[in-house]
Amino acid sequence: EAGVAQSPRYKIIEKRQSVAFWCNPISGHATLYWYQQILGQGPKLLIQFQNNGVVDDSQLPKDRFSAERLKGVDSTLKIQPAKLEDSAVYLCASSFQQGDYGYTFGSGTRLTVV
């Protein structure tokens, strides 16, 4: 079974620029999550999708972050404009359905804002 694919692995941008991350979940996984992990901290949920609908985006900074999951498969997360404090690893995870099954995570995208 292929894992959760994310790209790019690394990205360096200047503040006020925009950036986009892509995630392809495991085939058949209806639930998709984007997390932000700042160095030395646990992951923080940004947004949760069930198929192509948003379940929870309460912690997404909507003035600069946006995410979509067209056709209930791939997802993109965008930051525009980026701030220095957005430097983090952005993790995508998927699960078969909502429940206590544990998630499968991608390798993440490490973003550095300079």
Add this chain to the structure above:
Amino acid sequence: GNSVTQMEGPVTLSEEAFLTINCTYTATGYPSLFWYVQYPGEGLQLLLKATKADDKGSNKGFEATYRKETTSFHLEKGSVQVSDSAVYFCALSDRSNYQLIWGAGTKLIIKP
């Protein structure tokens, strides 16, 4: 609200030593509990889980028992290896929305 507290790291041990990483939680209801591991430069991997009181999760020589009376889910391994060096995260699943609540992580360093 729900929360997870882990022992602070780094934890440094010699190879073949016994490992315990403490994890306690606060939750309403009866959450599921997880341990995730993050190796350097990699994403998070599910290590083990337990879904009800007294359940024991185990994988790769690691074990953790769901203790409702002490609200704990401590991670143990009898004999650690250098390859176990990683960051370990304890998490609970909020059954109202199945979102994971994470501890801050414990960095484990195993010296040969």
